[in-house]
Amino acid sequence: MTNNKRIAVLGxxxxxxxxxxxxxxLGYDVMMGSREKANEKAVAFVTxxxxxxxxxxxxxxxxxxxxxxxxxxxxxxxxxxxxxxIGAAALxxxxxxxxxxxxxxxQGMPPSLSIVNTDSLGERIQRxxxxxxxxxxxxxxxxxxxxxxxxxxxxxxxFVSGNDAAAKATVVDLLKEFGWDAPLDLxxxxxxxxxxxxxxxxxxxxxxxxxxxxxxxxxxAL
Amino acid sequence: MTNNKRIAVLGxxxxxxxxxxxxxxLGYDVMMGSREKANEKAVAFVTxxxxxxxxxxxxxxxxxxxxxxxxxxxxxxxxxxxxxxIGAAALxxxxxxxxxxxxxxxQGMPPSLSIVNTDSLGERIQRxxxxxxxxxxxxxxxxxxxxxxxxxxxxxxxFVSGNDAAAKATVVDLLKEFGWDAPLDLxxxxxxxxxxxxxxxxxxxxxxxxxxxxxxxxxxAL
Numbered sequence: 404m405t406n407n408k409r410i411a412v413l414g415x416x417x418x419x420x421x422x423x424x425x426x427x428x429l430g431y432d433v434m435m436g437s438r439e440k441a442n443e444k445a446v447a448f449v450t451x452x453x454x455x456x457x458x459x460x461x462x463x464x465x466x467x468x469x470x471x472x473x474x475x476x477x478x479x480x481x482x483x484x485x486x487x488x489i490g491a492a493a494l495x496x497x498x499x500x501x502x503x504x505x506x507x508x509x510q511g512m513p514p515s516l517s518i519v520n521t522d523s524l525g526e527r528i529q530r531x532x533x534x535x536x537x538x539x540x541x542x543x544x545x546x547x548x549x550x551x552x553x554x555x556x557x558x559x560x561x562f563v564s565g566n567d568a569a570a571k572a573t574v575v576d577l578l579k580e581f582g583w584d585a586p587l588d589l590x591x592x593x594x595x596x597x598x599x600x601x602x603x604x605x606x607x608x609x610x611x612x613x614x615x616x617x618x619x620x621x622x623x624a625l
Numbered sequence: 626m627t628n629n630k631r632i633a634v635l636g637x638x639x640x641x642x643x644x645x646x647x648x649x650x651l652g653y654d655v656m657m658g659s660r661e662k663a664n665e666k667a668v669a670f671v672t673x674x675x676x677x678x679x680x681x682x683x684x685x686x687x688x689x690x691x692x693x694x695x696x697x698x699x700x701x702x703x704x705x706x707x708x709x710x711i712g713a714a715a716l717x718x719x720x721x722x723x724x725x726x727x728x729x730x731x732q733g734m735p736p737s738l739s740i741v742n743t744d745s746l747g748e749r750i751q752r753x754x755x756x757x758x759x760x761x762x763x764x765x766x767x768x769x770x771x772x773x774x775x776x777x778x779x780x781x782x783x784f785v786s787g788n789d790a791a792a793k794a795t796v797v798d799l800l801k802e803f804g805w806d807a808p809l810d811l812x813x814x815x816x817x818x819x820x821x822x823x824x825x826x827x828x829x830x831x832x833x834x835x836x837x838x839x840x841x842x843x844x845x846a847l
Contacts, residue, residue, distance in 0.1 A: 510743065519742045520825070521732065559844040589829045597826035603742070604819035607811045608843060616846040621830060622781040624838040 411436055411466035413485060414476035415444035418502070418546045422476055423448055423458070425550035429580050432457045436466025436473075438485075464489050472498045472573070479505040479524050480517060483531060495534040498570045500577075501525050501595075502541040502549065504602045513606045516599060525564060525595030536570035538563055539595040540578065540586070543605065545615035552582045552618070559618035561586050564594040587621070633658055633688035635707060636698035637666035640724070640768045644698055645670055645680070647772035651802050654679045658688025658695075660707075686711050694720045694795070701727040701746050702739060705753060717756040720792045722799075723747050723817075724763040724771065726824050735828045738821060747786060747817030758792035760785055761817040762800065762808070765827065767837035774804045774840070781840035783808050786816040809843070 412423045413436045426433045435445040437460070445460035452458035459469075467473060467489045475482050482503060486494060505524040507517040518524050525539035540563045541549045552559060561583045565571045571588060578586045589597060601619075609615055634645045635658045648655045657667040659682070667682035674680035681691075689695060689711045697704050704725060708716060727746040729739040740746050747761035762785045763771045774781060783805045787793045793810060800808045811819060823841075831837055 515742045519822075520737045554846055555844045556847050557844050587830075587833055589833060594829045597829040600741075600822040600825035603822035607816045607819040608809075611809055611811060612843065612845055614846065618844050619841040620844045621834065622777045622779050622840050622842050623834055624776055624836065625778050 408432055409434075409470040409472075411470040411473045412476055413437075413463055413466060413473055413482075415442050415448070416476065418549075419476035420444070420448060421546035421550050422474055422502070424452075425581060427452050427455060427458055430457075432459075434459045434461050434466045434469040436461055436463045438463065440465065464493065467493045467497065471496075472500065472577075474500040475503055477503065479503040480507075482524070482528065486528065486532060491532050491534065494532050496536065498536050498538060498567075498573060499528065499532070500541075500574055501528055501537055501539045504542050504599055506602070516602065519600060520596070523593070523595040523599045525592050525599070529566065529592045536565065536567040537592055538565040538567075538570050538574040539592065539598060540564070540574055542595075543598050543601055544618050548616055548618055550581055554616065555618055557620065558584055559620040561618075562589050562594075562598050563587070564589050564592050564598065566591050630654055631656075631692040631694070633692040633695045634698055635659075635685055635688060635695055635704075637664050637670070638698065640771075641698035642666070642670060643768035643772050644696055644724070646674075647803065649674050649677060649680055652679075654681075656681045656683050656688045656691040658683055658685045660685065662687065686715065689715045689719065693718075694722065694799075696722040697725055699725065701725040702729075704746070704750065708750065708754060713754050713756065716754050718758065720758050720760060720789075720795060721750065721754070722763075722796055723750055723759055723761045726764050726821055728824070738824065741822060742818070745815070745817040745821045747814050747821070751788065751814045758787065758789040759814055760787040760789075760792050760796040761814065761820060762786070762796055765820050765823055766840050770838055770840055772803055776838065777840055779842065780806055781842040783840075784811050784816075784820050785809070786811045786814050786820065788813050 409432045415437045437445045449458045505518040506514040508514045529537040575586045631654045637659045659667045671680045727740040728736040730736045751759040797808045
Protein backbone atom coordinates (compact mmCIF):
# COMPACT_ATOMS: atom_id res chain seq x y z
CA MET A 404 0.00 0.00 0.00
CA THR A 405 1.11 3.48 -0.81
CA ASN A 406 0.95 5.98 2.02
CA ASN A 407 -0.29 8.54 -0.40
CA LYS A 408 -4.05 8.84 0.03
CA ARG A 409 -4.56 11.56 -2.56
CA ILE A 410 -5.18 10.75 -6.19
CA ALA A 411 -6.13 12.96 -9.13
CA VAL A 412 -8.39 11.60 -11.84
CA LEU A 413 -8.12 13.43 -15.16
CA GLY A 414 -11.41 13.13 -16.98
CA UNK A 415 -15.09 13.19 -16.07
CA UNK A 416 -16.55 10.53 -18.37
CA UNK A 417 -17.67 7.00 -17.52
CA UNK A 418 -14.10 5.83 -16.96
CA UNK A 419 -13.20 8.80 -14.79
CA UNK A 420 -16.40 8.48 -12.74
CA UNK A 421 -15.91 4.74 -12.27
CA UNK A 422 -12.32 5.11 -11.13
CA UNK A 423 -13.01 8.14 -8.92
CA UNK A 424 -16.00 6.50 -7.21
CA UNK A 425 -13.92 3.38 -6.52
CA UNK A 426 -11.10 5.45 -5.04
CA UNK A 427 -13.52 7.27 -2.73
CA UNK A 428 -14.93 3.92 -1.61
CA LEU A 429 -11.39 2.79 -0.81
CA GLY A 430 -10.84 5.83 1.42
CA TYR A 431 -8.80 8.00 -0.92
CA ASP A 432 -9.13 11.74 -1.31
CA VAL A 433 -9.87 12.37 -4.96
CA MET A 434 -9.77 15.47 -7.12
CA MET A 435 -11.50 15.11 -10.46
CA GLY A 436 -9.72 17.27 -13.01
CA SER A 437 -11.30 18.70 -16.13
CA ARG A 438 -10.75 21.54 -18.59
CA GLU A 439 -13.17 23.79 -16.72
CA LYS A 440 -13.28 23.48 -12.95
CA ALA A 441 -17.06 24.01 -13.05
CA ASN A 442 -17.54 20.97 -15.31
CA GLU A 443 -20.99 19.73 -14.35
CA LYS A 444 -20.00 16.08 -14.15
CA ALA A 445 -17.10 16.93 -11.85
CA VAL A 446 -19.43 19.00 -9.69
CA ALA A 447 -21.93 16.13 -9.60
CA PHE A 448 -19.15 13.77 -8.49
CA VAL A 449 -18.23 16.10 -5.62
CA THR A 450 -21.86 16.57 -4.64
CA UNK A 451 -22.56 12.85 -4.60
CA UNK A 452 -19.70 12.30 -2.16
CA UNK A 453 -20.26 15.46 -0.09
CA UNK A 454 -20.82 13.43 3.09
CA UNK A 455 -17.28 12.04 2.90
CA UNK A 456 -15.57 15.40 2.47
CA UNK A 457 -12.99 13.64 0.32
CA UNK A 458 -14.12 14.51 -3.20
CA UNK A 459 -13.07 17.73 -4.93
CA UNK A 460 -12.92 19.19 -8.40
CA UNK A 461 -10.39 21.34 -10.21
CA UNK A 462 -8.74 22.20 -13.47
CA UNK A 463 -6.32 19.68 -14.93
CA UNK A 464 -3.48 21.83 -13.58
CA UNK A 465 -5.03 21.97 -10.11
CA UNK A 466 -5.48 18.20 -10.16
CA UNK A 467 -1.83 17.73 -11.11
CA UNK A 468 -0.63 19.84 -8.19
CA UNK A 469 -3.08 18.16 -5.80
CA UNK A 470 -1.68 14.64 -5.95
CA UNK A 471 1.47 12.62 -6.55
CA UNK A 472 -0.57 10.05 -8.48
CA UNK A 473 -2.67 10.94 -11.51
CA UNK A 474 -4.90 8.58 -13.42
CA UNK A 475 -5.65 9.52 -17.02
CA UNK A 476 -9.26 8.75 -17.88
CA UNK A 477 -9.80 10.71 -21.06
CA UNK A 478 -9.86 9.71 -24.70
CA UNK A 479 -6.43 8.42 -25.64
CA UNK A 480 -5.82 11.09 -28.23
CA UNK A 481 -6.42 14.01 -25.88
CA UNK A 482 -4.07 12.95 -23.09
CA UNK A 483 -0.94 14.42 -24.62
CA UNK A 484 -2.56 17.81 -25.14
CA UNK A 485 -3.93 17.80 -21.59
CA UNK A 486 -0.53 16.95 -20.15
CA UNK A 487 1.11 19.57 -22.35
CA UNK A 488 -1.33 22.08 -20.92
CA ILE A 489 -0.30 21.13 -17.38
CA GLY A 490 3.36 21.41 -18.33
CA ALA A 491 6.40 19.24 -17.72
CA ALA A 492 7.51 21.09 -14.58
CA ALA A 493 4.25 20.32 -12.77
CA LEU A 494 4.48 16.66 -13.82
CA UNK A 495 8.03 16.02 -12.62
CA UNK A 496 8.21 12.83 -10.52
CA UNK A 497 4.46 12.37 -10.64
CA UNK A 498 3.12 8.89 -11.22
CA UNK A 499 0.90 9.06 -14.28
CA UNK A 500 -1.28 5.96 -14.49
CA UNK A 501 -2.29 5.69 -18.14
CA UNK A 502 -5.37 3.49 -18.49
CA UNK A 503 -6.39 4.69 -21.95
CA UNK A 504 -6.01 3.38 -25.50
CA UNK A 505 -5.18 5.38 -28.63
CA UNK A 506 -8.40 4.44 -30.38
CA UNK A 507 -9.01 5.99 -33.80
CA UNK A 508 -12.69 6.15 -34.75
CA UNK A 509 -12.06 8.29 -37.85
CA GLN A 510 -12.31 5.26 -40.16
CA GLY A 511 -15.57 4.08 -38.56
CA MET A 512 -16.23 1.02 -36.44
CA PRO A 513 -14.50 -0.94 -35.19
CA PRO A 514 -11.79 1.58 -34.32
CA SER A 515 -8.17 1.16 -35.28
CA LEU A 516 -5.23 2.50 -33.26
CA SER A 517 -3.68 5.90 -33.96
CA ILE A 518 -0.37 4.79 -32.41
CA VAL A 519 0.64 1.19 -33.01
CA ASN A 520 3.21 -1.51 -33.67
CA THR A 521 6.56 0.25 -33.18
CA ASP A 522 5.24 2.77 -30.68
CA SER A 523 2.46 3.12 -28.13
CA LEU A 524 0.60 5.87 -26.33
CA GLY A 525 2.30 4.88 -23.08
CA GLU A 526 5.73 5.32 -24.63
CA ARG A 527 4.77 8.57 -26.29
CA ILE A 528 3.65 10.06 -22.96
CA GLN A 529 6.85 8.89 -21.27
CA ARG A 530 9.02 10.38 -24.04
CA UNK A 531 7.12 13.69 -23.86
CA UNK A 532 7.52 13.92 -20.06
CA UNK A 533 10.84 12.31 -19.21
CA UNK A 534 10.75 13.20 -15.54
CA UNK A 535 7.24 11.85 -15.00
CA UNK A 536 6.79 8.19 -14.17
CA UNK A 537 4.31 6.57 -16.54
CA UNK A 538 2.66 3.29 -15.62
CA UNK A 539 0.39 1.73 -18.22
CA UNK A 540 -2.28 -0.55 -16.81
CA UNK A 541 -5.99 -1.46 -16.83
CA UNK A 542 -6.33 -0.53 -20.53
CA UNK A 543 -7.23 -4.14 -21.37
CA UNK A 544 -10.60 -4.07 -19.59
CA UNK A 545 -13.84 -2.10 -19.41
CA UNK A 546 -14.10 0.36 -16.52
CA UNK A 547 -16.56 -1.84 -14.61
CA UNK A 548 -14.00 -4.65 -14.68
CA UNK A 549 -11.15 -2.26 -13.82
CA UNK A 550 -12.67 -1.40 -10.47
CA UNK A 551 -14.40 -4.71 -9.77
CA UNK A 552 -12.45 -7.60 -11.31
CA UNK A 553 -14.05 -10.07 -8.92
CA UNK A 554 -17.36 -9.70 -10.78
CA UNK A 555 -15.90 -12.14 -13.32
CA UNK A 556 -16.41 -15.88 -13.01
CA UNK A 557 -12.80 -16.48 -12.08
CA UNK A 558 -9.52 -14.70 -11.44
CA UNK A 559 -8.20 -12.97 -14.57
CA UNK A 560 -5.03 -11.07 -15.41
CA UNK A 561 -4.08 -7.43 -15.52
CA PHE A 562 -0.75 -5.99 -16.63
CA VAL A 563 1.58 -3.14 -15.73
CA SER A 564 4.20 -1.56 -18.00
CA GLY A 565 6.64 1.16 -16.99
CA ASN A 566 10.24 2.21 -16.59
CA ASP A 567 10.13 3.09 -12.88
CA ALA A 568 10.05 0.11 -10.53
CA ALA A 569 8.89 2.11 -7.50
CA ALA A 570 6.05 3.68 -9.47
CA LYS A 571 4.97 0.25 -10.69
CA ALA A 572 5.04 -1.09 -7.14
CA THR A 573 2.80 1.76 -5.99
CA VAL A 574 0.38 1.09 -8.83
CA VAL A 575 0.41 -2.66 -8.19
CA ASP A 576 -0.60 -1.95 -4.58
CA LEU A 577 -3.47 0.19 -5.83
CA LEU A 578 -4.54 -2.53 -8.29
CA LYS A 579 -4.63 -5.02 -5.43
CA GLU A 580 -6.97 -2.68 -3.56
CA PHE A 581 -9.17 -2.69 -6.66
CA GLY A 582 -9.33 -6.50 -6.38
CA TRP A 583 -6.57 -7.61 -8.76
CA ASP A 584 -4.75 -10.42 -6.98
CA ALA A 585 -1.50 -10.60 -8.89
CA PRO A 586 -0.87 -7.96 -11.59
CA LEU A 587 1.72 -9.10 -14.13
CA ASP A 588 4.68 -6.77 -14.66
CA LEU A 589 5.40 -6.97 -18.40
CA UNK A 590 8.52 -4.81 -18.20
CA UNK A 591 9.39 -1.34 -19.40
CA UNK A 592 6.98 1.10 -21.02
CA UNK A 593 7.57 -0.34 -24.51
CA UNK A 594 5.52 -3.35 -23.39
CA UNK A 595 2.50 -1.05 -23.49
CA UNK A 596 2.46 -1.91 -27.21
CA UNK A 597 1.31 -5.36 -26.23
CA UNK A 598 -1.63 -4.31 -24.12
CA UNK A 599 -2.69 -1.48 -26.45
CA UNK A 600 -2.59 -3.75 -29.51
CA UNK A 601 -4.61 -6.40 -27.65
CA UNK A 602 -7.48 -3.91 -27.99
CA UNK A 603 -7.83 -5.05 -31.60
CA UNK A 604 -8.81 -8.47 -30.25
CA UNK A 605 -10.84 -7.06 -27.35
CA UNK A 606 -13.12 -5.07 -29.65
CA UNK A 607 -13.81 -8.25 -31.64
CA UNK A 608 -14.50 -10.27 -28.50
CA UNK A 609 -17.05 -7.78 -27.17
CA UNK A 610 -19.83 -8.78 -29.63
CA UNK A 611 -18.94 -12.48 -29.18
CA UNK A 612 -19.25 -12.27 -25.41
CA UNK A 613 -22.27 -9.99 -25.73
CA UNK A 614 -21.11 -7.43 -23.20
CA UNK A 615 -17.87 -5.68 -22.20
CA UNK A 616 -17.58 -7.50 -18.89
CA UNK A 617 -14.86 -10.00 -19.68
CA UNK A 618 -11.12 -10.31 -19.44
CA UNK A 619 -8.34 -12.67 -20.32
CA UNK A 620 -6.61 -15.11 -18.05
CA UNK A 621 -3.20 -16.46 -18.92
CA UNK A 622 -3.33 -20.23 -18.74
CA UNK A 623 0.04 -21.95 -18.35
CA ALA A 624 1.25 -25.49 -18.83
CA LEU A 625 0.39 -28.10 -16.24
CA MET B 626 -15.83 -34.07 -38.66
CA THR B 627 -14.88 -33.36 -42.24
CA ASN B 628 -15.06 -36.26 -44.64
CA ASN B 629 -11.95 -35.03 -46.28
CA LYS B 630 -9.04 -37.04 -44.92
CA ARG B 631 -6.34 -35.39 -47.02
CA ILE B 632 -4.57 -32.28 -45.89
CA ALA B 633 -1.60 -30.41 -47.34
CA VAL B 634 0.85 -28.69 -45.01
CA LEU B 635 2.87 -25.92 -46.65
CA GLY B 636 6.18 -25.61 -44.85
CA UNK B 637 8.71 -27.97 -43.31
CA UNK B 638 9.82 -26.07 -40.20
CA UNK B 639 8.86 -26.68 -36.59
CA UNK B 640 5.30 -25.52 -37.12
CA UNK B 641 4.84 -27.59 -40.27
CA UNK B 642 6.32 -30.69 -38.65
CA UNK B 643 4.20 -30.28 -35.54
CA UNK B 644 0.98 -29.86 -37.50
CA UNK B 645 1.78 -32.64 -39.97
CA UNK B 646 2.71 -35.12 -37.25
CA UNK B 647 -0.52 -34.36 -35.41
CA UNK B 648 -2.58 -34.86 -38.56
CA UNK B 649 -0.95 -38.24 -39.21
CA UNK B 650 -1.70 -39.27 -35.62
CA LEU B 651 -5.34 -38.31 -36.21
CA GLY B 652 -5.52 -40.58 -39.26
CA TYR B 653 -5.19 -38.01 -42.02
CA ASP B 654 -3.23 -38.43 -45.22
CA VAL B 655 -0.73 -35.57 -45.30
CA MET B 656 1.43 -34.13 -48.05
CA MET B 657 4.15 -31.81 -46.84
CA GLY B 658 4.77 -29.16 -49.46
CA SER B 659 8.01 -27.27 -49.92
CA ARG B 660 9.84 -25.31 -52.60
CA GLU B 661 11.85 -28.38 -53.61
CA LYS B 662 10.12 -31.72 -53.44
CA ALA B 663 13.37 -33.30 -52.22
CA ASN B 664 13.52 -30.95 -49.21
CA GLU B 665 15.33 -33.05 -46.60
CA LYS B 666 12.94 -32.18 -43.78
CA ALA B 667 9.97 -33.18 -45.91
CA VAL B 668 11.70 -36.45 -46.81
CA ALA B 669 12.46 -37.07 -43.14
CA PHE B 670 8.78 -36.50 -42.31
CA VAL B 671 7.73 -39.09 -44.90
CA THR B 672 10.37 -41.56 -43.74
CA UNK B 673 9.37 -41.23 -40.09
CA UNK B 674 5.79 -42.14 -40.98
CA UNK B 675 6.61 -44.78 -43.62
CA UNK B 676 4.80 -47.48 -41.68
CA UNK B 677 1.51 -45.61 -42.01
CA UNK B 678 1.70 -45.11 -45.77
CA UNK B 679 -0.10 -41.79 -45.26
CA UNK B 680 2.74 -39.27 -45.40
CA UNK B 681 4.00 -37.85 -48.68
CA UNK B 682 6.03 -34.92 -49.93
CA UNK B 683 5.73 -32.64 -52.92
CA UNK B 684 6.23 -29.17 -54.27
CA UNK B 685 3.91 -26.43 -53.05
CA UNK B 686 1.94 -26.84 -56.29
CA UNK B 687 1.69 -30.60 -55.86
CA UNK B 688 0.51 -30.10 -52.29
CA UNK B 689 -2.17 -27.67 -53.47
CA UNK B 690 -3.55 -30.13 -55.99
CA UNK B 691 -3.36 -33.00 -53.48
CA UNK B 692 -5.87 -31.68 -50.95
CA UNK B 693 -8.92 -29.47 -50.49
CA UNK B 694 -7.50 -28.18 -47.23
CA UNK B 695 -4.12 -26.51 -46.98
CA UNK B 696 -2.47 -25.33 -43.80
CA UNK B 697 0.13 -22.57 -44.19
CA UNK B 698 3.05 -23.18 -41.86
CA UNK B 699 5.73 -20.89 -43.26
CA UNK B 700 6.99 -17.51 -42.18
CA UNK B 701 4.18 -15.04 -42.54
CA UNK B 702 5.95 -12.89 -45.08
CA UNK B 703 6.57 -15.75 -47.52
CA UNK B 704 3.01 -17.08 -47.73
CA UNK B 705 1.82 -14.66 -50.37
CA UNK B 706 4.74 -15.43 -52.69
CA UNK B 707 4.23 -19.18 -52.19
CA UNK B 708 0.53 -18.90 -52.99
CA UNK B 709 1.31 -16.69 -55.98
CA UNK B 710 3.64 -19.42 -57.21
CA ILE B 711 0.83 -21.97 -56.93
CA GLY B 712 -1.53 -19.66 -58.78
CA ALA B 713 -5.11 -18.57 -58.22
CA ALA B 714 -6.65 -21.24 -60.48
CA ALA B 715 -5.19 -24.08 -58.42
CA LEU B 716 -6.39 -22.42 -55.20
CA UNK B 717 -10.02 -21.92 -56.25
CA UNK B 718 -12.41 -23.16 -53.54
CA UNK B 719 -9.57 -24.55 -51.47
CA UNK B 720 -9.69 -24.01 -47.74
CA UNK B 721 -6.48 -22.24 -46.78
CA UNK B 722 -5.93 -22.41 -43.04
CA UNK B 723 -3.60 -19.54 -42.22
CA UNK B 724 -1.92 -20.13 -38.87
CA UNK B 725 0.94 -17.66 -39.34
CA UNK B 726 1.69 -14.13 -38.22
CA UNK B 727 3.25 -11.31 -40.25
CA UNK B 728 6.20 -10.92 -37.91
CA UNK B 729 8.84 -8.39 -38.89
CA UNK B 730 12.26 -9.08 -37.37
CA UNK B 731 14.01 -6.41 -39.44
CA GLN B 732 13.99 -3.94 -36.52
CA GLY B 733 15.39 -6.49 -34.07
CA MET B 734 13.70 -8.17 -31.13
CA PRO B 735 10.96 -8.26 -30.19
CA PRO B 736 9.47 -8.34 -33.68
CA SER B 737 6.84 -5.91 -34.89
CA LEU B 738 4.18 -6.71 -37.48
CA SER B 739 4.67 -6.02 -41.18
CA ILE B 740 0.89 -5.84 -41.72
CA VAL B 741 -1.14 -4.29 -38.92
CA ASN B 742 -4.00 -2.18 -37.61
CA THR B 743 -6.14 -1.49 -40.71
CA ASP B 744 -5.17 -4.71 -42.48
CA SER B 745 -3.97 -8.21 -41.63
CA LEU B 746 -2.15 -11.04 -43.35
CA GLY B 747 -5.35 -13.09 -43.36
CA GLU B 748 -7.21 -10.35 -45.21
CA ARG B 749 -4.39 -9.81 -47.63
CA ILE B 750 -4.35 -13.49 -48.59
CA GLN B 751 -8.15 -13.46 -49.02
CA ARG B 752 -8.00 -10.35 -51.21
CA UNK B 753 -5.23 -11.87 -53.33
CA UNK B 754 -7.15 -15.13 -53.88
CA UNK B 755 -10.82 -14.22 -53.92
CA UNK B 756 -12.04 -17.71 -54.83
CA UNK B 757 -10.04 -19.42 -52.08
CA UNK B 758 -11.56 -19.72 -48.63
CA UNK B 759 -9.19 -18.36 -45.99
CA UNK B 760 -9.65 -19.31 -42.35
CA UNK B 761 -7.32 -17.68 -39.85
CA UNK B 762 -6.77 -19.66 -36.67
CA UNK B 763 -4.20 -21.03 -34.20
CA UNK B 764 -1.89 -18.03 -34.74
CA UNK B 765 -2.30 -17.05 -31.09
CA UNK B 766 -0.38 -20.04 -29.70
CA UNK B 767 2.92 -21.88 -30.03
CA UNK B 768 2.85 -24.98 -32.24
CA UNK B 769 3.04 -27.35 -29.24
CA UNK B 770 -0.12 -25.77 -27.87
CA UNK B 771 -1.78 -25.73 -31.31
CA UNK B 772 -1.72 -29.51 -31.51
CA UNK B 773 -2.02 -30.30 -27.81
CA UNK B 774 -4.06 -27.64 -26.05
CA UNK B 775 -4.88 -30.00 -23.21
CA UNK B 776 -1.28 -29.79 -22.01
CA UNK B 777 -2.31 -26.51 -20.37
CA UNK B 778 -3.57 -26.36 -16.82
CA UNK B 779 -7.11 -25.60 -17.93
CA UNK B 780 -9.27 -25.09 -20.98
CA UNK B 781 -8.21 -22.05 -23.01
CA UNK B 782 -9.56 -20.29 -26.09
CA UNK B 783 -8.75 -20.41 -29.78
CA PHE B 784 -10.31 -18.29 -32.50
CA VAL B 785 -11.39 -18.59 -36.12
CA SER B 786 -11.81 -15.74 -38.61
CA GLY B 787 -13.06 -16.10 -42.18
CA ASN B 788 -15.68 -15.11 -44.72
CA ASP B 789 -16.89 -18.64 -45.60
CA ALA B 790 -19.10 -20.27 -42.98
CA ALA B 791 -18.70 -23.80 -44.36
CA ALA B 792 -14.93 -23.50 -44.45
CA LYS B 793 -14.94 -22.26 -40.85
CA ALA B 794 -17.14 -25.17 -39.81
CA THR B 795 -14.69 -27.62 -41.39
CA VAL B 796 -11.77 -25.97 -39.61
CA VAL B 797 -13.63 -25.91 -36.30
CA ASP B 798 -14.14 -29.67 -36.60
CA LEU B 799 -10.43 -30.10 -37.21
CA LEU B 800 -9.61 -27.89 -34.22
CA LYS B 801 -11.84 -30.05 -32.05
CA GLU B 802 -9.86 -33.09 -33.18
CA PHE B 803 -6.73 -31.24 -32.08
CA GLY B 804 -8.28 -30.91 -28.62
CA TRP B 805 -9.88 -27.46 -28.75
CA ASP B 806 -13.29 -27.82 -27.12
CA ALA B 807 -15.09 -24.72 -28.34
CA PRO B 808 -13.29 -22.51 -30.87
CA LEU B 809 -14.68 -18.97 -30.90
CA ASP B 810 -15.83 -17.66 -34.28
CA LEU B 811 -14.81 -13.99 -34.29
CA UNK B 812 -16.48 -13.22 -37.62
CA UNK B 813 -15.20 -12.36 -41.07
CA UNK B 814 -11.57 -12.34 -42.12
CA UNK B 815 -11.09 -8.74 -40.95
CA UNK B 816 -11.20 -10.07 -37.40
CA UNK B 817 -7.79 -11.62 -38.11
CA UNK B 818 -6.46 -8.18 -37.19
CA UNK B 819 -7.41 -8.96 -33.62
CA UNK B 820 -5.57 -12.26 -33.33
CA UNK B 821 -2.53 -11.07 -35.30
CA UNK B 822 -2.19 -7.91 -33.20
CA UNK B 823 -2.51 -9.97 -30.01
CA UNK B 824 0.94 -11.27 -30.95
CA UNK B 825 2.36 -7.99 -29.62
CA UNK B 826 1.13 -9.04 -26.18
CA UNK B 827 2.02 -12.72 -26.66
CA UNK B 828 5.69 -11.95 -27.31
CA UNK B 829 5.82 -9.90 -24.09
CA UNK B 830 4.13 -12.65 -22.10
CA UNK B 831 6.59 -15.33 -23.24
CA UNK B 832 9.47 -14.09 -21.01
CA UNK B 833 7.06 -13.52 -18.11
CA UNK B 834 5.69 -17.06 -18.31
CA UNK B 835 9.19 -18.41 -19.00
CA UNK B 836 8.18 -20.63 -21.90
CA UNK B 837 5.88 -20.46 -24.94
CA UNK B 838 3.43 -23.00 -23.57
CA UNK B 839 0.60 -20.74 -22.51
CA UNK B 840 -2.61 -19.34 -23.89
CA UNK B 841 -5.40 -17.02 -23.00
CA UNK B 842 -8.79 -17.90 -21.68
CA UNK B 843 -11.67 -15.50 -21.96
CA UNK B 844 -13.22 -15.09 -18.53
CA UNK B 845 -16.78 -13.77 -18.49
CA ALA B 846 -18.99 -12.24 -15.87
CA LEU B 847 -20.56 -14.47 -13.23
